[in-house]
Amino acid sequence: MSELGPITMRDLSLIPVERLRGVGPKKQASLAVVGITHLLDLVTTYPRRWIDRTNEARIADLVPGQEALVLVTIRSVTKRTTRNRRSMINVNVGDGSGRMDLVFFNQPWRERQFKEGLHVALFGKADTYRGGLQMSNPVVDLIGDRTGKIVPIYPQSEKAQINTWEMAGWVEETLRRCAERTIADPVPEAIRQRHRLIDRSEALAGIHLPDDMKTKELARYRLAFDELLRVQLVLVLRKRALERDSLGIQHTIGGPLVKRFYESLPFPLTGAQTRTIEEINADLGSTQPMHRLLQGDVGSGKTVVAVAAMLAAVDGRHQGALMAPTEVLAEQHATSVRAMLDGVTVPDPGNLFGDRPLRVELLTNRVTGADRKQVLAGLADGSVDIAIGTHALIQDTVDFSSLGVVVVDEQHRFGVEQRAALRSKTANGAVPDTLVMTATPIPRTAAMTVYGDLDVSVLDELPPGRTPIVTMWADGGLMEAGVWNDIKNEVAAGRQAYVVCPLVGESEKLEVASAEETLERLAFGELQGLRLGMLHGKLPSDEKAVTMDRFRRGDLDVLVATTVIEVGVDVPNATVMAILDADRFGIAQLHQLRGRVGRGEHASTCWLVTQQKEDDEGNAVVGNPRVEALVATTDGFELAEVDLDLRGEGTLMSTAQKGRSDLKLASLRRDRKLVELARGAAFEIVDGDPDLAKHAILADELDLVFSDQDEEFLAKS
Ligand code: ADP
Ligand code: MG
Numbered sequence: 120m121s122e123l124g125p126i127t128m129r130d131l132s133l134i135p136v137e138r139l140r141g142v143g144p145k146k147q148a149s150l151a152v153v154g155i156t157h158l159l160d161l162v163t164t165y166p167r168r169w170i171d172r173t174n175e176a177r178i179a180d181l182v183p184g185q186e187a188l189v190l191v192t193i194r195s196v197t198k199r200t201t202r203n204r205r206s207m208i209n210v211n212v213g214d215g216s217g218r219m220d221l222v223f224f225n226q227p228w229r230e231r232q233f234k235e236g237l238h239v240a241l242f243g244k245a246d247t248y249r250g251g252l253q254m255s256n257p258v259v260d261l262i263g264d265r266t267g268k269i270v271p272i273y274p275q276s277e278k279a280q281i282n283t284w285e286m287a288g289w290v291e292e293t294l295r296r297c298a299e300r301t302i303a304d305p306v307p308e309a310i311r312q313r314h315r316l317i318d319r320s321e322a323l324a325g326i327h328l329p330d331d332m333k334t335k336e337l338a339r340y341r342l343a344f345d346e347l348l349r350v351q352l353v354l355v356l357r358k359r360a361l362e363r364d365s366l367g368i369q370h371t372i373g374g375p376l377v378k379r380f381y382e383s384l385p386f387p388l389t390g391a392q393t394r395t396i397e398e399i400n401a402d403l404g405s406t407q408p409m410h411r412l413l414q415g416d417v418g419s420g421k422t423v424v425a426v427a428a429m430l431a432a433v434d435g436r437h438q439g440a441l442m443a444p445t446e447v448l449a450e451q452h453a454t455s456v457r458a459m460l461d462g463v464t465v466p467d468p469g470n471l472f473g474d475r476p477l478r479v480e481l482l483t484n485r486v487t488g489a490d491r492k493q494v495l496a497g498l499a500d501g502s503v504d505i506a507i508g509t510h511a512l513i514q515d516t517v518d519f520s521s522l523g524v525v526v527v528d529e530q531h532r533f534g535v536e537q538r539a540a541l542r543s544k545t546a547n548g549a550v551p552d553t554l555v556m557t558a559t560p561i562p563r564t565a566a567m568t569v570y571g572d573l574d575v576s577v578l579d580e581l582p583p584g585r586t587p588i589v590t591m592w593a594d595g596g597l598m599e600a601g602v603w604n605d606i607k608n609e610v611a612a613g614r615q616a617y618v619v620c621p622l623v624g625e626s627e628k629l630e631v632a633s634a635e636e637t638l639e640r641l642a643f644g645e646l647q648g649l650r651l652g653m654l655h656g657k658l659p660s661d662e663k664a665v666t667m668d669r670f671r672r673g674d675l676d677v678l679v680a681t682t683v684i685e686v687g688v689d690v691p692n693a694t695v696m697a698i699l700d701a702d703r704f705g706i707a708q709l710h711q712l713r714g715r716v717g718r719g720e721h722a723s724t725c726w727l728v729t730q731q732k733e734d735d736e737g738n739a740v741v742g743n744p745r746v747e748a749l750v751a752t753t754d755g756f757e758l759a760e761v762d763l764d765l766r767g768e769g770t771l772m773s774t775a776q777k778g779r780s781d782l783k784l785a786s787l788r789r790d791r792k793l794v795e796l797a798r799g800a801a802f803e804i805v806d807g808d809p810d811l812a813k814h815a816i817l818a819d820e821l822d823l824v825f826s827d828q829d830e831e832f833l834a835k836s
Contacts (some may be wrong), residue, residue, distance in 0.1 A: 124299060124303070125300055125301045125302055125304075126297050126300045126303060127305075127816055127819065128159055128303075129820070131157065131162060132157050132159040132160075132738075134157055135147075135156060136150050136160075136161060139292050140156075140292060142289065146285070149280050153274075158578055162290060162323055162327070162515065163783065164284075165273075165292075165327075166271035166287075166326070167274050167275050168271075169270065169272065169329065169332065169335055170240045170260060170270040171188075171332055172188075172190065172269065172270060173268055173331075175188050176189050178191065178217040178219050181252055183245055184244060186242065187243075189240070189241050190239070190241075191219075191238070192212065192236060192237070192238055193210060193234065193235055193237045194211040194212055194213055194235065195235065196210050196229075196230060196233045197209045205224055206221040206227040207227050208226060208227070208233075209221070209222055209770070210233055217252075219251060219254065220248070220249075221241070221253070221254050222254075223255070225569065232259075235365065237547065238261070238262055238263055239259055239262065240260040241258070242258040242260075243256070243257025247405065259528055260272045262284060263285075264281055266285060268329075268330065269329045271287055271328070273287065282736075289329070290327045290696075294323060294324055294328070301320055304318055304320070305820055306345065306800075306817070310655055310800045310803065316341045317337050317338065317341050325341075326339060326342055326784075340793070341638065341791055343785035344785075344793055346783065347785045347793055348801060350797075351800070352805065352821060353821060355802055355805045356811075358410075359806070360509065361410070362408070365408050367406055367407050367408030367409070367549055368432075368435070368551065368552065369404060369406050370432060370437070370524070370552070371431060372404045374431065375434065375636050376430045377434060378464065380460070383463070384423065384459075388423065389419075389580045390580055391419070391577070392420055392424055395413065395415075395576045396424055396427050399411060399413075399427075399428050400574065402574070403428065403803075408549075408553065409550065409553060410553050410573050411553070411555070411558075411574045411579065412555045412557065412573040412575045413425075413576050413577075414556075414557055414558075414575065415558065415577070415578030415579075416558060416754075416755035416756070417558050417710075417711065417714030417755070418582070418825070419558075419578040419582075421528075421556045421558070421578060422456070422459075422583075424554075424556075425528075425556060426456055426459055428552070428554055429524050430460075430528060431522035432522075432523030432551075432552075433523075435523065436501075437522065438498070438503065438504055438520060438523055439505045439522075440505070440508075440519070440524070440526070440551075441505070441508075441526045442525065442527050443508070443525070444514050444528065445683070446485055446663075447667060447683070447743075449483050449507055450483070452507050453479065453480075456479055457479050459676060462478060463476070465504060478503050479505045479506075480503045481507050482495075482498075482506055483508050485661070485664075486508075494506075495516070498517060498519050498520065499519070501521060522551045523551055524553075524554070525553045525554070526554045526555075527553065530830045581705075584659070585717065586720065586722050587717065588717035588723045588724070588753055589724050589725070590725045590749055590753070591726055591727070592711065592727045592743075592746050592750050593697075593726050593727065593728045593729070593745070594731055595729075595730065595731035598728075599728050603641075605724060606646065606649075606697065607646070607649070609695045609724075614695065615670065615675070615677065616676065616677045616695040616697070617696040617715055618679045618680070619648065619681070619696065619698040620679065620699060622704055628657075630656070630681050634653055634654075634681050636698065650674065650676045651678075652675040652677070652679070653680065654666050654677045654684060655680065655683060656681060663683075667688070671690050688715050690715075691718045691719025693716055693718070694716055694717075694719070694721045694722065694723040695723065695724050696715060696723075696726065697717065697726040698725070698727055698728060700728070700730065700747075701746055704745075705745070705762070705810055706745050706758050706759075706762040709727070709745070709746075709749050710749065710758050712725075713749065729743065748761045748762075797804045804817070
């Protein structure tokens with residue numbers, strides 16, 4: 120038997136649970152209900168808590184008013200109904216030292232749970248009641264006859280009729296049977312040592328049957344690492360395969376155009392811009408196509424970085440393209456990029472002077488007729504150096520002479536397919552380099568997982584001289600009146616304002632109605648006498664453009680808008696924003712919206728307006744964690760972390776396909792450091808062994824754990 124070598128996860132996945140002592144047909148069926156059919160399922164069903172009996176108290180020692188853990192035996196259970204028709208379960212329990220009562224309100228099922236003679240662990244606060252001790256609604260864990268200092272508590276299923284001590288017993292038996300052959304550890308020794316990871320056998324024993332809490336922690340750390348490593352391996356394998364399969368362009372770095380561009384900038388680059396440009400240049404100069412995500416908060420100066428990357432393409436006689444999610448944004452980009460590149464020339468041997476002006480063209484669905492024809496012809500013959508547009512850029516009818524660098528702005532508005540379509544516009548068979556820019560900060564570790572096939576650069580520094588934005592929460596009508604006053608004062612001082620309309624469901628029609636309603640209300644009410652304009656997604660694009668122009672020129676005082684202004688709109692003279700029903704927006708969206716002010720020399724204010732809420736009993740509800748987070752900080756990355764915290768874990772895979780591949784122990788929130796270690800380890804393994812031929816057990820484990828569906832999901836998100 121020992122010739123067989125250590126037991127792998129695959130081996131465990133092939134042994135049915137009925138091979139265990141004590142698992143007959145009935146228990147087998149019960150286990151199947153909770154998805155446990157083979158030993159692998161059993162050993163990867165981890166305890167949800169561990170009771171540390173070294174902290175255990177005896178009933179006689181309980182101090183009224185203090186929380187404590189006691190292990191007791193059930194003596195008797197009685198059920199009653201209180202006067203206001205709530206159920207009340209009274210339970211008398213005892214240990215060697217004494218007795219006490221438990222009382223549970225509104226938990227009628229407890230009557231079935233508590234059988235006389237059962238051993239339970241209680242955690243709660245004892246109080247004196249009618250001369251004796253009583254705990255009300257303590258945390259209860261059934262522990263059966265488990266002994267040991269640490270008692271694992273498994274997820275229990277009333278429906279499936281499985282107890283935690285049965286689970287513990289089966290896991291114990293499984294691990295005992297594995298002991299002779301030992302459990303294989305597919306993670307290379309060097310990586311384990313470097314990250315102080317305990318052996319997998321030890322980890323499995325340590326998570327299920329720990330001697331102390333420290334052992335359990337080390338075990339959790341190791342097994343969480345394994346979960347994250349597997350995810351990262353899938354992503355890194357895919358990333359490397361993509362790179363292998365595609366030939367990129369080796370761009371000219373530090374060419375004359377780029378140099379001149381830096382010299383022409385009226386400001387020095389920030390440290391973050393310099394670092395990011397270096398990272399991008401390393402990609403551009405290599406033969407492998409770049410797939411890089413550039414994260415940078417609003418105003419961090421992503422455009423400069425994007426232009427530098429596109430100019431590197433032009434320096435090598437290729438073209439650059441910048442794709443924006445909306446026409447308004449594309450037009451704004453075109454205006455600002457043209458301004459940045461004003462007067463720049465490119466070599467042109469066919470020209471009398473040996474050069475010609477660099478040509479930047481806009482391509483959206485609004486560019487039509489002869490103009491469109493000209494732009495298309497210029498893209499095809501290479502006389503357009505930089506194209507800026509919407510998804511119109513990736514239509515089949517658009518041919519580039521030699522597309523070298525593609526910048527995609529605000530990626531969350533584009534699908535993966537669209538990115539892929541742009542990449543498919545190759546230059547003589549070579550894939551253009553892609554830079555995806557997003558102003559929605561994603562915590563770095565989440566980015567590593569969600570955009571696992573992209574490299575990540577972060578602009579984590581704002582250019583100097585920004586005027587800070589003061590964010591205030593206006594809760595209820597009284598405070599809202601102050602908001603309108605503030606707007607009137609700012610307008611009187613020559614400034615401008617945004618009013619963001621309440622978010623109404625998913626329907627664009629409702630949103631338009633909401634915008635119209637808000638405009639009307641303000642025009643005839645609070646903001647009477649000011650020049651108001653309106654912007655929403657359903658307006659014809661030329662009307663939108665006219666309104667934006669008027670606002671930019673200062674012909675409008677207040678722009679009433681839906682979230683269409685979320686991205687890109689840049690009017691430095693706008694210094695106040697009021698977001699109505701702010702509590703309906705997500706943190707990221709509020710942050711994006713707020714970024715529309717604070718773009719000029721004047722101090723800015725963002726008002727988050729909410730309607731005061733009451734609970735069922737008519738008390739004002741205080742506290743709104745999202746709004747409060749926005750008030751507390753303007754740092755997008757900090758907000759992204761808060762957002763992740765507030766939204767909780769969620770699953771990594773789509774909810775429909777929870778399963779083996781899910782993170783059971785690892786948490787993207789708590790284990791940020793571990794995600795980075797796992798990603799590093801995945802690169803190390805894959806780069807030393809591209810098809811995992813030398814890591815057969817690990818490769819097999821990936822096959823075992825991830826369905827094709829999972830892999831697709833990971834790759835696509
Ligand atoms: P983002 O696209 O990241 O929101 P932009 O690229 O639009 O930011 O830049 C915001 C503003 O900051 C622009 O007016 C730009 O000219 C300016 N800017 C960019 N980089 C710097 C810098 N290094 N120093 C000063 N101002 C800068
Ligand atoms: Mg921008």
